[in-house]
Amino acid sequence: MRLIDADVASRWMEQNEAYMDAEILRAIPTVDAVPVVRCKDCENAQNECGGMIICRVYKHIMWLQNFCSYGKRKDEGVDND
Secondary structure, three states: OOOOOOHHHHHHHHHHHOOOHHHHHHHHOOOOOOOOOOOHHEHHHHEEOOOOOEEOOOOOOOOOOOOOOOOOOOOOOOOOO
């Protein structure tokens, strides 16, 4: 499965006179997707060793590919220009 921008797809269909397809697309339920921050990229991760880190929030060892609702990207808010 892959997520698409249905608004953009719908506008493209209407511009190309695919009105029936645009209506079908609008009728399809959408998902409430949010980006995930993996532990390896989280500002709460510390002391990486052997593919694991210590989480400052949970106070225990986590795999680098884990994630949770407290995840916040290390470089979030930093201007990389």
